Amino acid sequence: MSNMYRYTMGTNTWEFSSLKELMARATPARSGDRLAGVIARSAEERAIAQMCLADVPLKDFLNEALIPYEEDEVTRLIMDDHDAAAFAPISHLTVGDFRNWLLSDYADSDMLTQVRAGITPEMAAAVSKIMRNQDLILVAQKCRVVTAFRSTIGLEKRLSTRLQPNHPTDDMNGIAASILDGLLYGSGDAVLGINPATDNVAQSTRLMKLMDEVISTYEIPTQSCVLTHVTNTMECIENGAPVDLVFQSIGGTEATNSSFGFGLNTLAEAQQMALELQRGTVGNNVMYFETGQGSALSANAHHGLDQQTCEARAYAVARKFDPLLVNTVVGFIGPEYLFDGKEIIRAGLEDHFCGKLLGVPMGCDVCYTNHAEADQNDMDNLLTLLGAAGCSFVMGIPGSDDIMLNYQTTSFHDALYARRVLGLGAAPEFEAWLEKMQIMSDAAHAQLIDALPPAFTQSLQSLPDDGGHSTEKKHG
Amino acid sequence: MADDINPSDTGSVSEWQGVVDNPWRRLRQFTDARIGLGRSGVSLPTKELLEFQLAHAQARDAVHMPLDFEALKDGLETLAQQYSTLNPARPIKVQSQADDRMVYLQRPDLGRRVSDASRDMLLQQAEDSSVSEQAFDLAIVIGDGLSATAISENALIFIDALAKTLAQENSSLSLAPIVMAEQARVALGDDIGELLNARAVLVLIGERPGLSSPDSLGLYLTWAPRRGLTDEKRNCISNVRKAGLSHTEAVRKLLYLFNEACRLQSSGVAIKDRSDDDVIENSSQQSSFLINAGSAS
Numbered sequence: 001m002s003n004m005y006r007y008t009m010g011t012n013t014w015e016f017s018s019l020k021e022l023m024a025r026a027t028p029a030r031s032g033d034r035l036a037g038v039i040a041r042s043a044e045e046r047a048i049a050q051m052c053l054a055d056v057p058l059k060d061f062l063n064e065a066l067i068p069y070e071e072d073e074v075t076r077l078i079m080d081d082h083d084a085a086a087f088a089p090i091s092h093l094t095v096g097d098f099r100n101w102l103l104s105d106y107a108d109s110d111m112l113t114q115v116r117a118g119i120t121p122e123m124a125a126a127v128s129k130i131m132r133n134q135d136l137i138l139v140a141q142k143c144r145v146v147t148a149f150r151s152t153i154g155l156e157k158r159l160s161t162r163l164q165p166n167h168p169t170d171d172m173n174g175i176a177a178s179i180l181d182g183l184l185y186g187s188g189d190a191v192l193g194i195n196p197a198t199d200n201v202a203q204s205t206r207l208m209k210l211m212d213e214v215i216s217t218y219e220i221p222t223q224s225c226v227l228t229h230v231t232n233t234m235e236c237i238e239n240g241a242p243v244d245l246v247f248q249s250i251g252g253t254e255a256t257n258s259s260f261g262f263g264l265n266t267l268a269e270a271q272q273m274a275l276e277l278q279r280g281t282v283g284n285n286v287m288y289f290e291t292g293q294g295s296a297l298s299a300n301a302h303h304g305l306d307q308q309t310c311e312a313r314a315y316a317v318a319r320k321f322d323p324l325l326v327n328t329v330v331g332f333i334g335p336e337y338l339f340d341g342k343e344i345i346r347a348g349l350e351d352h353f354c355g356k357l358l359g360v361p362m363g364c365d366v367c368y369t370n371h372a373e374a375d376q377n378d379m380d381n382l383l384t385l386l387g388a389a390g391c392s393f394v395m396g397i398p399g400s401d402d403i404m405l406n407y408q409t410t411s412f413h414d415a416l417y418a419r420r421v422l423g424l425g426a427a428p429e430f431e432a433w434l435e436k437m438q439i440m441s442d443a444a445h446a447q448l449i450d451a452l453p454p455a456f457t458q459s460l461q462s463l464p465d466d467g468g469h470s471t472e473k474k475h476g
Numbered sequence: 477m478a479d480d481i482n483p484s485d486t487g488s489v490s491e492w493q494g495v496v497d498n499p500w501r502r503l504r505q506f507t508d509a510r511i512g513l514g515r516s517g518v519s520l521p522t523k524e525l526l527e528f529q530l531a532h533a534q535a536r537d538a539v540h541m542p543l544d545f546e547a548l549k550d551g552l553e554t555l556a557q558q559y560s561t562l563n564p565a566r567p568i569k570v571q572s573q574a575d576d577r578m579v580y581l582q583r584p585d586l587g588r589r590v591s592d593a594s595r596d597m598l599l600q601q602a603e604d605s606s607v608s609e610q611a612f613d614l615a616i617v618i619g620d621g622l623s624a625t626a627i628s629e630n631a632l633i634f635i636d637a638l639a640k641t642l643a644q645e646n647s648s649l650s651l652a653p654i655v656m657a658e659q660a661r662v663a664l665g666d667d668i669g670e671l672l673n674a675r676a677v678l679v680l681i682g683e684r685p686g687l688s689s690p691d692s693l694g695l696y697l698t699w700a701p702r703r704g705l706t707d708e709k710r711n712c713i714s715n716v717r718k719a720g721l722s723h724t725e726a727v728r729k730l731l732y733l734f735n736e737a738c739r740l741q742s743s744g745v746a747i748k749d750r751s752d753d754d755v756i757e758n759s760s761q762q763s764s765f766l767i768n769a770g771s772a773s
Contacts, residue, residue: 031582167507168715174507176764180500181511213767334684335581370535370685371581371622376528399510399520399528406686408532411510416518446518450496459766460500 003064007052014048019056020066023122024306025049026129028346032294032307032337039306050130054096058087061122067303072254073264078120078316087118095126102127102139102357109144116359121252121312124354128308133346136353137389143356145392147324148283149223149244150215151189151427153392154361159424160393161415162327162363163188166404170197172210178398179214180456185412186440186448187396189430190325190363191245191288193225197404204228205241212242218437218455221429223280223324225288230262230270237273244279245288245324246270252291252313255301264317271321282429285324285361291315292329293347294337307337308347312354319360325393326360328352330382331368332407341378344368348382352391363393367409376400376408383410387418394418419446495521506765508688508719531687534625538682538690540577543624545569545656551632552654559639565653568601570594570668574659587661589703590668598671601653612652614734615674615701619660623682623690630693630717631680637723641731662696662710669701676737677701678730683714691717695726697733699743709744711737 005016016022024038026049033039040046062082067075089111093101101107128136146154153160165178175194182188192211196203204226211224223244226233230248237243248267251257257264267287274286296302296310311328318326328351331344338344348364355362366382368374383394400411418424425431431443438453440446452460494516501512513524520528549567556562571594574580574587590598605612618631635654642649652672657664662679669677676699683694693716698709711733716726737743 035583035585165509167509168720171506172764173503174509176766177500177503177506177511178509180503180766181498181509184498184500210764210767213763217767336584339582370532370687370690371539375532397509399513399524401510401528401531401687403508403686403688406684406689406692408687411520413513413515413518413520420518448496448515448518452499456500460503463502463505463765 005052005056007048007055009048014045014052016049016052019060019064020303020305020309022049022053022056023066023126023129023309024304026053027306027308028129030307030337030343030347031335031339032297035336036297036302036304036307038304053126054094054099054130056095056126058090058093058095058098058123061120061126066122066305066309067253072303074252074254074257074313074317077264077320078122078313081117081316081320082120083117085118086115090115090118095123095130098123098127099130099135103135107139107142109142112143112357113359116357119358121316121354121358122309124357125309125312128312128350128353131353133349133385136349137385140353140356140389143390145356145359145361147285147322147361149280149285149324150282151221151223151429152282153190153324153427155428156390157424158427159387159391159415159418159422160190160363160427160430161187161396161412162190162193162325162393164193164195164395164397164402164409166195166197166397166402168197168404170203170207172206175207175210176214179211180459181398182396182412183218183220184439184453184456185396185416186426186434186443186446187412187415188220188222189427190393191223191225193227193247193288195227195405199228199232201232201235201239204232205236205239208236208241208243219433221281221427221433227288227290230266234270234273237277242279243274243277245286246274247288247290249290249295250314250317251295251299251301252310252317253296253301253303255303256296256299256310257317259299259301264320267317267321283324285322287321287323289318289323289326290329291318291326291351292333293351294333297337298333308350311351312358315355315358315360318355319358323361325363326355327363327365327393328355329365329367331372331374332365332405334369335372338372340373341368341375341381344372344374345378345382345385349385349389352386352389356390361392364391365395365409367395367407369407379408379410379414383414383418384421387422387424416446416448528687535685535687535690538623538625538685541624543620543627543658545658548618548627548631548656552635555632555635555639559643561639561642561647561649561651562635563651563653565605567654567656568597569656569658570598572657572659572661572664577659580659584661587659588663588667590664590671595667595671598655598668602672605652612672612674613650613676615652615655615665615669615672615677617655617657617660617665617668617677617679619657619662619664619679619681621660621662621681621683621694623685623692625685625691626682626693626717627680629691630723634680634693634716634723634726637727638730641724641727662694663705665696665698666701666703666705669698670703674701675699676734676743689715689717689720692720693717695730697730697737697743699737699741707744711743711747
C-alpha cells in the first residue's frame with residue numbers, strides 16, 4: 001500500500017500519490033522523465049517536491065518498496081541484503097538530514113564505508129535529488145571503493161582508463177593499432193575492453209585471444225574484456241577461452257534485465273565460472289558492468305519510476321557481484337533521455353555519487369552522440385568535475401571518435417589532461433610498467449617520452465610502409 | 477615540421493620544438509580510428525583539433541539540415557521510368573506526428589506514427605491500387621531519420637542497384653509506390669506497410685551519424701508490418717555508404733533476408749543472417765602485427 005505525501009505551504013497543499021511519484025517530481029529536469037510522463041509539471045512543483053522529499057524519513061524506504069517485492073527480484077535483492085546494523089547510525093535521519101550528515105566532517109571515508117551496506121539505492125537516489133553538483137562531487141570524493149585484478153582501481157588520487165579499441169569490422173590489425181596508440185599514451189590500466197562489431201562466441205573468442213596475447217607478450221598489468229552478452233562469455237569460458245572479466249549491461253528492474261536476456265542467477269553463475277579461472281594477480285574482482293539512465297524506460301520496464309532512481313537500483317545489482325568496474329555510459333542513449341550537455345553533466349555526477357555511496361567502483365563513459373545538444377566543451381567540463389569527484393575510471397579512445405559505436409567519448413589525450421590538471425595518477429602497477437617500458441619518464445606527472453619505446457619498434461618496423469603519413473622513425 | 481624535432485628522453489625541453497608527431501600514425505592503413513594524432517604537451521595539436529570540429533559540424537548538419545524531398549522525388553521518378561521492376565506510380569510523401577526536429581529528437585514515439593493527413597492519403601492509395609491488383613510484396617519507405625546526408629547520398633544509388641538486380645533476376649516481386657517520410661523513425665514503416673497492405677516493409681533511414689560517417693544509411697526489413705511491432709521483429713543492414721558496406725552488397729544481403737523472410741513467413745530474430753558466416757569462421761587472420769613481430773625484450 002503506498003502512502004500519500006502532502007506538503008503545505010501557506011494556503012496551498014501539494015499532494016503526491018506515492019513515494020515513487022514524489023521521487024520523480026523531485027528530480028532535476030531531464031527529457032527522459034518528460035518522455036515517461038513522470039516529470040514535475042512545473043518548476044515550482046519540483047521545488048516543493050524536493051522540500052517534501054527532504055522531510056521523508058530514510059526508514060520509509062525500507063517500508064515502501066517503489067516496485068513491489070513480489071514482482072521484482074531487484075527489489076528483493078535490495079530488501080533482503082539490507083544490513084540493519086550498518087544502517088543504525090543513519091536510521092533516525094530524514095532525507096534532508098541525510099544530506100547534512102553526508103556533507104559533515106563527521107562523515108569521513110571510514111564512516112561512509114561503515115554505513116554503506118545500510119544505504120539502499122532509493123535512499124541514495126533520494127538524497128542526490130536535493131544535492132547540488134558540488135555536493136555530489138564533495139561526498140563522492142570522500143567515498144573509497146578499491147578493487148583489483150591485475151591492477152588496482154580506485155585508490156586515492158588515481159584516475160584509470162578503459163582502453164576501448166573498437167573497430168567496425170573487428171579487424172585484428174585495426175584493433176591492435178588502436179591498442180598500441182592507447183598504450184603509448186599511457187591508457188588501459190582499468191581494462192582493455194572491446195565492443196565487438198559481430199556479437200557471437202566465435203568472434204568474442206578471437207578478440208579475447210588477441211588481447212590476452214598482447215597482455216602476456218608485453219607483460220601489461222591490466223585485464224581484458226569483450227563486451228558481449230554474459231551467456232556468450234560463459235560459453236567462451238567453457239570452450240577454454242582466456243576470459244579475464246565477464247561483461248554485462250545491467251538495469252535497475254527485473255523487467256529491464258529480462259529484456260537484456262539475463263537474471264541475477266545468470267550473473268552469479270558467470271561470476272563463479274570466472275573466479276574459478278583464477279587469472280587475477282593482485283585481486284579477484286571479475287565482473288564488468290555497464291549502466292545508464294534511460295535503459296529501463298527504453299525497455300518499457302520502469303514501473304513509473306524516474307530514470308535516475310532506476311539507475312541507482314542497477315548499482316544494487318552491481319554490488320552484489322563484487323565488480324572490478326562499473327561504468328555509467330551517460331550520454332550514449334541520446335537526447336530523448338538526456339537532452340543536452342547540462343543534463344548529461346548532471347546525470348554523470350548523480351550516477352557517480354550514487355554508485356560510490358553504495359560501494360560500487362564507479363567509472364563514467366563521458367560521452368555524447370551527434371544528435372544531442374552537446375559538444376567537446378561539455379565533455380571537458382564533465383571530465384574535470386568527475387576527476388575532482390574521484391571517479392574510478394573513464395574511457396580512452398583514439399581522438400574521442402568511436403568509429404564502431406558512432407559516438408564521442410574521452411580520448412587518450414583527455415585522460416592525460418585530467419591527470420595533469422588534477423594531479424591524478426594511473427593504477428600503481430600500470431605506472432611502474434609505463435616507466436619500465438619507457439613510455440613515460442614520470443608516470444605520476446603524465447610525462448610522456450618523445451621517442452618510440454624500444455619494445456614496440458620491432459612491431460612497427462616489420463610492417464610495410466604505406467608511404468602515407470609516416471614520419472622519420474625514431475629509435476629509443 | 478616533424479623532421480625538425482629532436483626527441484628528448486625527459487620531455488622537458490628548454491626551447492619549444494613544435495608538435496610531437498607519432499611515427500605509428502602509419503598504422504592508419506589498418507583503421508579509420510584517429511590514431512597517431514601527435515601532441516603538444518599532452519594536448520591535441522591545433523590541426524587535429526580543428527579537423528575534429530569540422531567532422532562534428534558535418535555530423536550536426538546531417539542531423540539538423542532538412543532533407544531535400546523534391547530532389548529525392550525527381551530522382552525516384554527518373555528511376556521508375558528506367559526500371560519496370562519499380563512501381564510506376566509517383567512517390568508518396570508522408571509526415572510523422574513529430575512536427576519538427578526538436579520534437580522529433582525528444583519524442584521518438586511521435587516519429588513512429590504517421591500524421592492523420594498522411595494516414596488518409598495512404599488509405600486512399602491502398603484503395604486505388606487494390607481495385608486492380610493484389611497485395612504488394614514489398615513496400616519501400618525512405619525516411620530522413622537522423623541523417624538527411626545519408627539519404628541524399630545513398631538512397632537513389634541503393635534503389636537503382638535494387639531495381640537493376642531485380643531486373644537481372646527477372647523478379648516478379650511487386651513493389652508498392654515508394655513512400656518518402658519526414659521526421660521518421662524506423663517503426664514508422666510498420667504504420668505505412670500496414671496501411672499499404674504490404675507483405676513486408678523495407679525502411680531506408682539515415683542512421684545516427686558518426687563523426688567519421690555522417691552519411692551512413694540503415695536498412696530495416698520487417699515481415700507482416702503492423703503498428704506495435706518491436707525491434708526483435710526486424711532485420712538490419714547497417715553502415716551502407718560509399719566508405720562502408722557497398723550498395724550492391726547491401727542489395728545482396730537484403731534479398732537474402734527477404735527470401736528467408738518469405739520462406740519463414742517471419743523476420744527479425746527468426747532469421748539468422750548466415751550470409752557472412754564464412755567471414756568469421758574461415759578468417760585466416762587470428763592475430764595482429766603486435767604479436768606477429770612483437771617481443772617484449
